Amino acid sequence: MEKSLLFIFIALLFSCGKSTDSNKLTTGNILENLSYSVDTVVIESGEDLFDLSGLVQLSSQSNNPDFIYLFDEKKTRIQKIDLGKRALDTSFGFEKEGPDGIGTYILTIQPLAKDRFLIASFESQGIFRSDGSKELDLTLSKFSSSEDESQKEIQMPYEMYVSPDGKYAYALVGDFFEGIWHFVRINLESKSLKSWELPEFNSAKNFTIILTSSEDVDLRAEDLHLNEINERMGVTVGSSSSIYVYNPEEDSLQFISFPHKLTAVEKSGTYPSEVNSKKEYEDIIADIDGQITYGEIVWDSSTKQYYRLGSKNPSKDSQKSEVFLYGYDKELSLIGEQKIDSLKKMPVHYFFKDGKLYSYANIEDELGFAVFTFDF
Numbered sequence: 593m594e595k596s597l598l599f600i601f602i603a604l605l606f607s608c609g610k611s612t613d614s615n616k617l618t619t620g621n622i623l624e625n626l627s628y629s630v631d632t633v634v635i636e637s638g639e640d641l642f643d644l645s646g647l648v649q650l651s652s653q654s655n656n657p658d659f660i661y662l663f664d665e666k667k668t669r670i671q672k673i674d675l676g677k678r679a680l681d682t683s684f685g686f687e688k689e690g691p692d693g694i695g696t697y698i699l700t701i702q703p704l705a706k707d708r709f710l711i712a713s714f715e716s717q718g719i720f721r722s723d724g725s726k727e728l729d730l731t732l733s734k735f736s737s738s739e740d741e742s743q744k745e746i747q748m749p750y751e752m753y754v755s756p757d758g759k760y761a762y763a764l765v766g767d768f769f770e771g772i773w774h775f776v777r778i779n780l781e782s783k784s785l786k787s788w789e790l791p792e793f794n795s796a797k798n799f800t801i802i803l804t805s806s807e808d809v810d811l812r813a814e815d816l817h818l819n820e821i822n823e824r825m826g827v828t829v830g831s832s833s834s835i836y837v838y839n840p841e842e843d844s845l846q847f848i849s850f851p852h853k854l855t856a857v858e859k860s861g862t863y864p865s866e867v868n869s870k871k872e873y874e875d876i877i878a879d880i881d882g883q884i885t886y887g888e889i890v891w892d893s894s895t896k897q898y899y900r901l902g903s904k905n906p907s908k909d910s911q912k913s914e915v916f917l918y919g920y921d922k923e924l925s926l927i928g929e930q931k932i933d934s935l936k937k938m939p940v941h942y943f944f945k946d947g948k949l950y951s952y953a954n955i956e957d958e959l960g961f962a963v964f965t966f967d968f
Contacts, residue, residue, distance in 0.1 A: 622919055623928035627967045635959040636679040642671065642959040650941045650952055651701045655756060657945035661703050662959065668694070670701065670709060673959070675945060686711070686724045694720065700752045710761075712752040719754065728780075730761055735778055735785045749776070753818040753825065760840060762825050766790075768813045769865075771797025775827055775836060775845060788838075788845045796831045799859060799880050802866045803873040812877055814859075819889045821898070821924070830885040832858040833902075837924070854929045855884040855902060855916055878908045887942070889920070894947035896922055903938035912936050917966075928968075939964075 635642070642662060649663040659681065662671045668688050672681040684707065686694045695713030702710040707722035712730070719728040732749060749763035759780060765787070766773030771794045774787040796814040803810040819826035819835070827836040834849040834857070850857065859880065867873050887901040898920040903913045915935040919928035939951030939962065949964040 621928045621930070622968050623917060623930035625968065626917065626928075626930045626932070628932070629965045629967075631963045631965075632953060632955060633675075633678055633961050633963060634955050635673055635961075637959070638680055640671075640680055640683070642680075643667070644954050644957060644959060648941070648952060648954075649698065649701060651703060652943055653703045657943060657950075659703070661701065661709075663698060663701050665698070670703075672703075672707070675950075675961075684709070684722050684724070686720065692720070692724055692726045694718075699750060702753055704754060704758075710752060710754045712749055714748060717749060717752060730778070732763060732765070732776065732778070732785065735783055750816065751818050753820065755825070755840065756820075756823075762818055762838070764816055764818060764827065766816070768797065768800045771795075771800070773816060775825075775838060777838065777840075777843075786843075788836075790827060790836055792834060792836070792847050793827075793829045793832065795858070796829050797865075798862060799831055800865060801863055801873065801876055801880075803868070803870060804866060805868045805870060808870055810873065812880070814885075817888050820891075821889065822891065822922075826889060828886065828888055828900075830887075833884075833886050833918075834858070835889065835924075848924055850918075850920075850926045852918070852926065852929060854931065855904070859883045859885075878905075881905045882908065884916070885938075887938070890943055892944040892947060894944070897927070898922075898924065899944070899949070901939060901942060913938050915939075 643664050643666055646665060650660055652660045658674065658676055660673045660675055662673060664671060669683050669685045671683045674681040688694065688696055693716055694711045695715030697714045698711065700710060700712040704710060704719065708727065709720050711718065711720055717730040718726045719730065721727050730752065747765045749765050751764045753762045761778040761780060763776040764773060765776055773790045773793055775790055776785055776787045778785045800813040814830040816827065816829045819828055821837060823840065825838040833852050834847065837846045837848055839846065863876050867876065882905055884902050884904045889898050889900045891898055900918050902916040902918065905913045913936060915932045915938055917930055917932055921927050941952035943950055949966065950961045953960045953962045
């Protein structure tokens with residue numbers, strides 16, 4: 593949500609595939625008897641500091657969850673954190689401007705092999721080395737769209753990702769106001785790109801609301817994300833349980849829906865796109881937040897299954913959410929869903945390590961994580 597707001601307002605300043613209904617819930621519900629325990633860990637910064645005062649941007653390598661990376665906007669650096677040692681490992685500095693500049697408004701940070709990083713901002717998109725130098729420019733206009741001459745000019749990306757084998761880069765391109773989004777695949781060997789429209793996500797624009805008054809300007813929108821699904825790439829949106837999955841072997845995009853029973857499969861309702869009353873704006877947000885919002889899909893290598901979280905706030909009390917856990921097998925068939933009754937706040941920046949779910953936590957202004965151990 594915060595990232596959506598940043599993207600839209602800064603953009604204003606600067607300015608298909610196959611469909612599958614995964615309609616079977618594998619016999620039984622693996623989460624039916626779900627219980628869990630939770631612990632917290634605090635990361636030692638040594639003589640350095642972690643800046644948690646603004647929008648916290650954390651990222652990790654999907655195939656190496658032993659390290660997590662924190663972007664420090666004020667010092668334009670990435671801090672590498674060793675989760676095993678629970679301590680800061682090292683830091684990498686970057687320039688904001690110039691030929692090796694990463695820009696000011698950072699949208700994506702993806703750690704790559706050999707301490708390299710994909711960094712995408714409004715001003716710059718590229719792969720950067722640990723010494724801060726740019727290894728590869730990923731500005732979309734640099735790549736030919738000769739694979740589909742009918743395509744319109746590619747816009748600035750909202751989010752980017754590089755495949756584990758380094759052969760492809762992916763991007764989400766779109767407009768929250770028009771509600772039209774595209775998935776872009778860049779072939780880094782042939783220097784060409786191809787895009788697919790995501791029509792099933794067009795309804796997300798129904799939940800984009802902007803407040804414009806003499807005293808306040810604000811906006812809420814549904815976040816879209818790229819999710820690595822082993823050798824494939826998924827696209828998720830908060831307003832729907834359905835996902836798009838790109839298969840690089842077939843060069844095809846597939847739409848997959850799920851037969852969720854515990855929560856609605858998508859948000860519904862019609863709202864004004866712009867209001868000038870703060871109370872009306874807050875009432876609309878409370879109504880939207882009372883419906884389910886689906887989080888990103890993450891892989892647990894210990895169970896060989898995918899999981900995602902969801903939340904809704906029907907009580908309109910911002911401190912009391914209903915949180916849900918969903919499970920999917922390797923083929924993305926729904927195999928379980930359960931409400932986590934004792935959890936009242938949606939975990940953020942969550943990922944699996946050693947079979948446990950880690951979620952970012954600010955512990956008395958120190959960088960920490962809540963660590964959930966699930967018992968199915």
